[in-house]
Amino acid sequence: MVIPSVLNIKTIIGVIVFTGASISAGLFADDRYAKTEDLQKYMIFSSHQMAQAANILRKQMLEDKIFELDLIPDNQKTDVQRAMVNRNRTQLQDIQAQITSESTKRTQ
Secondary structure, three states: OOOOOHHHHHHHHHHHHHHHHHHHHHHHHHHHHHHHHHHHHHHHHHHHHHHHHHHHHHHHHHHHHHHHHHOOOHHHOOHHHHHHHHHHHHHHHHHHHHHHHHHHHHHO
């Protein structure tokens, strides 16, 4: 009968412990990265929501400003007021296009 030496037993136990520790560390790191990935997805989702909310708020502000300027009769508007109406309408169209494209992306 072969009696294993103390050195062989220590080597075998060392390999088993090292293998177990390596597997545990790999699983722990995998869990950590999965959580980081989830957090990144959430941050991207949140930033899109904030951008959409900002666009909606800006759209409402532009609509209010256009409404105020439209209350002034055309023959009483200054050149600056006419330019502001045109600029606000152009910005409003751009923002509406952004909102539409964002809602289209979400439905796909």
